[in-house]
Amino acid sequence: MTHERQPKKVILFPTCLVDLMFPDAARAAERVLGRAGCNVDFRAQAVCCGQPAWNSGHVEAARRVARGTLEALRGAEPIVTCSGSCTTMIQHYWPELFEDTPLESAARDVAARVREFSSFVAELISLLPELRSARVVTYHDSCHMLRGLGIKDAPRDLLGAIDGLELREMEGSERCCGFGGTFSIRYPELSCAMADEKVDDAASTGATTVVASDIGCLMHICGRADARGVALEGRYIAEILEGSMEEGVP
Amino acid sequence: MSDTHDYSKGFGARAAVSLGRPGLHDLVSEAVDRQSAARLQALESLDDPEALRDLAAEIRDDALARLDERLASLAANWEAAGGTVFFAADADEARSYVADLATRTGAKTAVKSKSMVTEEIGLNAVLEQMGVEAIETDLGEFINQVAGDHPSHIVAPAIHHSKADVARLFSRLSDEPRDEDAQALTGFARAYLREKFLSAELGITGANFGISEAGALCIVSNEGNARMCMSLPPVHVAVMGMERVIGTWDELAVMLALLCRSATGQKITQYVSLLNGARRSDEPDGPEESHLVIVDNGRSNLLGTRYSSALRCIRCGACLNVCPVFRQTGGHAYDPVYSGPIGAVINPLMKGTDEAGELAHASTLCGACTAVCPVRIPLHDLLVYLRQEYARESAPATERAGYQVWARAWSNGRRFAWFSRVGNRFGRIMGDRVGTRLPLPLLSRWTRPGRRLPSFPDKAYRDERKGAGG
Numbered sequence: 001m002t003h004e005r006q007p008k009k010v011i012l013f014p015t016c017l018v019d020l021m022f023p024d025a026a027r028a029a030e031r032v033l034g035r036a037g038c039n040v041d042f043r044a045q046a047v048c049c050g051q052p053a054w055n056s057g058h059v060e061a062a063r064r065v066a067r068g069t070l071e072a073l074r075g076a077e078p079i080v081t082c083s084g085s086c087t088t089m090i091q092h093y094w095p096e097l098f099e100d101t102p103l104e105s106a107a108r109d110v111a112a113r114v115r116e117f118s119s120f121v122a123e124l125i126s127l128l129p130e131l132r133s134a135r136v137v138t139y140h141d142s143c144h145m146l147r148g149l150g151i152k153d154a155p156r157d158l159l160g161a162i163d164g165l166e167l168r169e170m171e172g173s174e175r176c177c178g179f180g181g182t183f184s185i186r187y188p189e190l191s192c193a194m195a196d197e198k199v200d201d202a203a204s205t206g207a208t209t210v211v212a213s214d215i216g217c218l219m220h221i222c223g224r225a226d227a228r229g230v231a232l233e234g235r236y237i238a239e240i241l242e243g244s245m246e247e248g249v250p
Numbered sequence: 251m252s253d254t255h256d257y258s259k260g261f262g263a264r265a266a267v268s269l270g271r272p273g274l275h276d277l278v279s280e281a282v283d284r285q286s287a288a289r290l291q292a293l294e295s296l297d298d299p300e301a302l303r304d305l306a307a308e309i310r311d312d313a314l315a316r317l318d319e320r321l322a323s324l325a326a327n328w329e330a331a332g333g334t335v336f337f338a339a340d341a342d343e344a345r346s347y348v349a350d351l352a353t354r355t356g357a358k359t360a361v362k363s364k365s366m367v368t369e370e371i372g373l374n375a376v377l378e379q380m381g382v383e384a385i386e387t388d389l390g391e392f393i394n395q396v397a398g399d400h401p402s403h404i405v406a407p408a409i410h411h412s413k414a415d416v417a418r419l420f421s422r423l424s425d426e427p428r429d430e431d432a433q434a435l436t437g438f439a440r441a442y443l444r445e446k447f448l449s450a451e452l453g454i455t456g457a458n459f460g461i462s463e464a465g466a467l468c469i470v471s472n473e474g475n476a477r478m479c480m481s482l483p484p485v486h487v488a489v490m491g492m493e494r495v496i497g498t499w500d501e502l503a504v505m506l507a508l509l510c511r512s513a514t515g516q517k518i519t520q521y522v523s524l525l526n527g528a529r530r531s532d533e534p535d536g537p538e539e540s541h542l543v544i545v546d547n548g549r550s551n552l553l554g555t556r557y558s559s560a561l562r563c564i565r566c567g568a569c570l571n572v573c574p575v576f577r578q579t580g581g582h583a584y585d586p587v588y589s590g591p592i593g594a595v596i597n598p599l600m601k602g603t604d605e606a607g608e609l610a611h612a613s614t615l616c617g618a619c620t621a622v623c624p625v626r627i628p629l630h631d632l633l634v635y636l637r638q639e640y641a642r643e644s645a646p647a648t649e650r651a652g653y654q655v656w657a658r659a660w661s662n663g664r665r666f667a668w669f670s671r672v673g674n675r676f677g678r679i680m681g682d683r684v685g686t687r688l689p690l691p692l693l694s695r696w697t698r699p700g701r702r703l704p705s706f707p708d709k710a711y712r713d714e715r716k717g718a719g720g
Binding site (some may be wrong): 014016018019020022023025026042044045047048052053054055056057058059060061062064065067068072102143144146148154174175176178179180181183184185186187188189190191193194195197215219221223224225226227228248 | 352653695
């Protein structure tokens, strides 16, 4: 569905892992949003949604981290994040995290404005330039993206809009890859055993690129594939779009 | 392969035992995939499965909201039908009641149908100690009993055994070589158990639901063994978790529609047995005595708390079948009785967080469990709540300090930027060796099992933005 009036201004919240370790992914998201007619703002005090601490039960630490981000994200424009997982944290858990605090209504406001990148861009797809790529990819449904936000089609719609790109669905694409944030270091061997099944499912499609909307999963899946000598590179969905825009320009 | 997991050790150690077991992953993943596919197919036969799940959650919440009233009415109606009721506060009381019953009736042999609550209270061990032979008659539980094993799945307790395992176990039991032929092995068990059914003085079953308005119990099975356990021996005792009560027959119809579909992918199980007290004077068969033991054993810890929705559980096992952790480890890594996501929730609560708090971390919080639960228990959210209790009460000081340090760095854009510059420079110089050469346990746990770190970028995004005047 195309919106007649796209928002002029959006805030890009890359989320801490992307900001720190995967600036290419954030830059790609910024450029894609720009080509879709958005004026992309960045708030330097917005660092992290607090999820690592929240998921481990450390509520105070989660609130302390999330508070700075919440203050920085105040405003009226949509907040586009580069992670299904962090979007879930803000949308579903911030109202609970800030319940009975002075920031409760601000948290609800931000929760209502936060948008996951691919579902946001899927609505602006007609504004993007011609997309072209010769890639063969497979897509991993990250858990919070799929079950937290209920987004399954949007990233596939985006990949489907890329001329020449082939999406090969893997067995068990909806199954957790075993990353789980702190789970990956609390139970490393178990986490890697889970990754192995994902690596095998992805590789058996014949695709050598696995695309996802959560870079944590990709870091885990491809870190394991790399150690096993399996050729599988991970790409955040915005990177695929950005690359396809470039390939689309003659 | 019998359960040799050490339950005095943590989940991680037990998971390692499971991961090291050849063939276990294939056995478990094949079984759970089959069950999950069957579940999805069976749900398609419902007009509106989502609405039915809402209704089922409401029915269970309603029963829990007036549990005392429902249980009192179930007990009164059961007694009016000639049955006897005993409320057991804990496992010990429940075991003692059944043990006394066995003594009073002079039972030498007891036949049992599948019942997780009798596993929970450790009934078999007590009966064996008093010289009463307690025979499991559900095929899966029978296999486990011959193997000296715990159930590894709430609904399919012997999925960790291969056909070859079963052939070997039954060969040993019968002193005769047995082929790996499922039908022949089942035939052997059937013949073996038939003798026991006919000679047993005591029949022991669980109960899937107690229907309070009727003073009746409902038991579903696919093997017909539950029906024989409750009708052939002269004395029958049903052991039921106190939360398994519902109000009416109409409610039972809803619960059955979801239980059978969620558990085994059937629209209805082969047998749905309803019983209501002891044999009447004008009836040709049925038990002379019918006892109902209603067990608390820690369940009331959950009532009126933010965990009370876990008491909605109807033990369908759907959450185990979709759990990505369960599929790797099977059930024994969790607990000898209740495994998978629901086990990770109720074990710590029923037993007390100190004993089993670590189980709450045995999940990636992927939410697959919550997505399939027929009574809409928010399992992965409950696991987070349990982690909160753990963080407050039991987490090591180093963990708490670690999160405080992290929160200080991550709660401020400038501090985060500084960290990113130092961290990335360090990472670029050291590469993967940051995980192996430096005393940084978080990174070494990342790389330890064979998992590379991503390459470290020159600049964090925020620094690029700044350079570009963003």
